[in-house]
Amino acid sequence: MIIDDFKAFDRYLGLNPLFPAVAEFLRTTDLNSLPTGITKIQGDDLFINVQQAPVKTRSQARFETHRRMIDIQVPFSDCEEYGWAPADALPAAAYDEACDMTLHDPEPPKTPEDVAVTYFTLHPGQFAIFFPEDGHAPAITPTGLRKAIIKVKA
Numbered sequence: 001m002i003i004d005d006f007k008a009f010d011r012y013l014g015l016n017p018l019f020p021a022v023a024e025f026l027r028t029t030d031l032n033s034l035p036t037g038i039t040k041i042q043g044d045d046l047f048i049n050v051q052q053a054p055v056k057t058r059s060q061a062r063f064e065t066h067r068r069m070i071d072i073q074v075p076f077s078d079c080e081e082y083g084w085a086p087a088d089a090l091p092a093a094a095y096d097e098a099c100d101m102t103l104h105d106p107e108p109p110k111t112p113e114d115v116a117v118t119y120f121t122l123h124p125g126q127f128a129i130f131f132p133e134d135g136h137a138p139a140i141t142p143t144g145l146r147k148a149i150i151k152v153k154a
Contacts, residue, residue, distance in 0.1 A: 001084060001136075002129040003120060009127065018046045018152050022072060031076045031148050045153040052146055053139035058083065058119070059111040061137035063090050063104040070152040071130040073138055077146035079123050083116035083137030090115060090135045104135060112137050 002012060006026060013019045025041055031050070040047045058081070065087045073082070090104035106115050116137065122128055130136045132154055139147070 001131065001134045003122065003126065005126050012129070015129075016070065016152055016154070018042065021046055022150055022152060025150075031074065032146075034148070041150075047151050049149045049151065050146070051139075051149065052144065053080070053141060054144050056139050056141060058113045058116070058137075058140055061112050061140050063112055063115065063135045063137045065090065065102045065104065065132065065135050066100045066130075066154075067095065067102075067132055068100045068154055070132070070154050071128075071136070072150035072152060073122070073128045073130065073136075074148040074150065075122050075126075075145055076124050076148065078141065078143055079121050080138065080145055080147060081119055081121045081140035082128060083112055083119050083140065085115055085117045085135040087133050087135045089117070 009023050009026060013023060021042055034048065034050045036050050036052060038047055038049050061083055063083065063085065091106050093102050093104045095102045106112065
């Protein structure tokens with residue numbers, strides 16, 4: 001996992017061959033002007049999903065992991081809190097290949113708060129990169145927010 005400000009994104013360009021295209025897209029696109037939903041940048045290998053996230057507490061957040069894609073999460077209307085845990089520490093769950101997602105729900109009475117290793121807050125102008133080994137519980141927000149998830153082929 002990486003957390004940083006947009007102005008420092010170029011230092012990560014060597015981590016994935018598609019990251020230079022991400023940097024160019026971020027430099028030339030006003031995220032606020034994008035419609036809700038998916039905008040393709042380079043087909044299924046690189047696209048952005050703009051969402052309106054509803055109010056969600058830590059105990060309501062669901063941990064997710066991905067096998068084929070890297071998530072670059074970008075809040076742009078308000079702050080967003082995330083839970084993080086290594087994927088191999090999360091409860092086992094079925095993988096949905098069609099959407100490249102595993103949702104890891106702890107056995108009751110445990111909640112996602114019980115499995116989170118850490119929580120952190122992103123502010124507009126910042127991003128978090130989640131690799132396949134990073135379990136993340138996104139969109140924890142007391143007010144709701146508009147955000148983008150840039151999906152990059154791992």
